[in-house]
Amino acid sequence: MLPQSSQTTASPSLTNLVTEKLTYDNFLLWKVQIVPIAKGYGVMDHLDGLKLAPSEFVELEDDKGKTNLEPNLEYEKWYAQDQQVSAWINSTLSPEILAQKVCHVLASLGEEYKMFATIMLAKPPLPSCDDLKTLLLQHELAFNITSNASSRVIDTPLQSSASHNVLYTFA
Incomplete structure (x- = not known):
């Protein structure tokens, strides 16, 4: 797995690794190129749907006992990574x-x-x-x-x- 700082940074050279842009006729060839790259970058869970997105908010109790909804940092990290994977995939589409x-x-x-x-x-x-x-x-x-x-x-x-x-x- 990539180091934490690299996990959400898609390399601009990824599109060079995918020699075939997805068309109506070449899904299997395109998939054979995409899957190993996605697994190598540790982002396959964004493509196969096996891991769901974390909750956008978490309930935290303040020092007075009041429960507040706060942004979930895990969701923010997941969302940023998901957007980068989406942009990367879009760059490989015809x-x-x-x-x-x-x-x-x-x-x-x-x-x-x-x-x-x-x-x-x-x-x-x-x-x-x-x-x-x-x-x-x-x-x-x-x-x-x-x-x-x-x-x-x-x-x-x-x-x-x-x-x-x-x-x-x-x-």
């Missing part, structure tokens, strides 16, 4: 697979984002995954500003990213 991923995200958005998804799908080219994330955050901010945010809370599409890693499930 343009057509990235477009499919964008379409999947747009199709899975809730009713509050139906107009947004329709506009994104209607105006080619599709945004990149990073651009889509930025556009979704901008849309959410605009929505919250124009609506009564205190009386209506919408589900944000970027929360719980671990539950949306459908593309990265390995058997």
